Amino acid sequence: MNLHEFQAKQLLKRHGVAVPAGQPCTSSAEVADAAQAIFGTGHGLAVVKAQIHAGGRGKGVFKDGFKGGVRLAKSADEVCTLAGSMLGNVLVTKQTGAEGRRVNTLLVAAAETIRKEYYLAVLLDRACGRPLIMASTEGGMDIEEVASRTPEKIIREHIDPAVGLQPYNARNVASALGFKGELFSQACKLIAAVYRTWWECDCTLVEINPLCVVQSGDGEAVMAVDAKISLDDNALFRHADLLAMRDLNEESPLEIEASRFNLNYIKLDGSIACLVNGAGLAMATMDIIQHYGGSPANFLDVGGGASKEQVSAAFKIILSDPHVKAIFVNIFGGIMDCNVIATGIVAAVKETGLKLPLVVRLEGNNVTAGRQTLAESGVSIIAGDSMADAAQKAVRAALT
């Protein structure tokens, strides 16, 4: 699960990370209050940031032509005008796809005077199974690009999960980033607090880009100017407060519907819908469709013990995608009885009044009875002898 920037900053602040003063706003009244709070406390500049789960907001364009999902404002009035153009409008960025995302929330925050930018992240290093702090002096840039072009500029500090982050880990990172004196102490504190957020909230990623040295009165301070947090879905059962931050507006309605039936569904752009048991086989089914020249409309794993209700729900979900031209059911019923699955398929076809070509490849436990049920059902089903045979039939069916 991903968080919005304002939610990430709230979490980080709670764990002791300095962030610019600001408020999430969903209405013009809230925007006016937030702007007043910023300009009333002596700040000369504010920033209005569209809150959507996609990158590239700054360079994004709204559907009505208004430019920029991240804009600076010199007065409270200007904040209100900008907010009026963004709230309720649809923002298209390089990560949203052409349909864009509706902006329901804005973050109105003080715009700090930035002296220098850094990159800081905490993530899991899968290769060794340990937490990893990654940092770079190349802040504000795409970190993957920095890693591939100038790998020597990436600082890596592994954390021993047996004892957690030790103060020296934070000192190593702050020192490698070149912090000195008072800013060194501030950076160490901030790095430790970011790690604490990552560990205590069961995050899969906390990314501060940029981490900034900003002007603060007569001196300088270290601050998280942008923040991105992804959470481990498996751990949400022990974080009711984080689960409450889920924004269903950011998720595809079909994927939300699928999750209600414990189905793992991801919508794609192709024309052949897949219904498969097991995540690995579901991925492989998409691959074999592409191998034979077709394009998969979705990833759908009905799990190891798919019930009749699940198969029926799965059919309804894949059929609500208007781009679907054919359906490919690929089941390896190891423990599951193939006949039970076949009965479920026939019931779902009758219930939904399916008109599209349906290719079924059934293998495994009690498969003879399952195939017989399909053959004698009276519904039109194209049987596939093997995965390859069925995939080719599905690709042909989608073309005609």
Next chain:
Amino acid sequence: MSILVQPDSKVLVQGITGSFGGRHAQLSLDYGTQIVAGVTPGTGGQIFEHAGRRVPVFDTVAQAAQETGASVSAVFVPPAFAADAILEGVGAGLELVVAITEGIPVNDMVRVRRAMEGKKTRLIGPNCPGIVTPGEGKDSHGGCRIGIAPGYIHKRGGIGVVSRSGTLTYEAVWQLTTRGVGQSTCVGIGGDPVNGTSHLDVIKLFMADPETKAIIMIGEIGGSAEEEAAAWIARHGTKPVAGFIAGATAPPGRRMGHAGAIVSGGKGTAEAKMAAFREAGIGVAATPSEMADTLLKML
């Protein structure tokens, strides 16, 4: 021989009184596996009965191991309690713990893996179908089945199978069996980002096992475990290996069912993994339908 487990391995089931653990304990007993004990805290003294077999249930793994001589555990407990259950097996000094449970928090596995460093216990999984060493009987009856794989699809023989995915393992095994080719041991290492045993760990065991003549290695997008195994095979491999990588069509940044199956920051793509396979002389199946044929052509 085979790897990790033999038909006479003594197995205990953690979570045997739950519906999931109980169902698969029954299927393992039917397959002829030596299920000698169950563990569910608070139910010690009960008997798990199935088809004339009586399996004693204990409160602790230590007690179960001591009284029955079990050296292998299958973990079927719910995600919130799974880390504790795995470490209980480690604490009891078991040789092998196979964690079937799906949905364990990643940070729990980070702690478990750290706590297991230097310990003699090996962990397979979590989020895996388990291990099968097929038996000599009809439909491979008499083998050691730990986990949730269908036993009857196997056949005793000389091919080692290692995979991150359950159904793709079954697919490969079935392709082999229907072509009359048997398996030494089939190992599902699990689809989570942090697991106990890697592709490479299993490959090394297969290379050292005299019964294993050739290997099928099935991977998927995410992480770099397949590349590491391929690099080792290129230098030290002594037996033919064929493989398949799932997820070539997966969109970047999305988790494809398995928690570990995600392409992030351009890393862990199917393309890169297949290239690493080819470079190491591993036969790459063009489609999942051709996993067995790709290997058999190399023999």
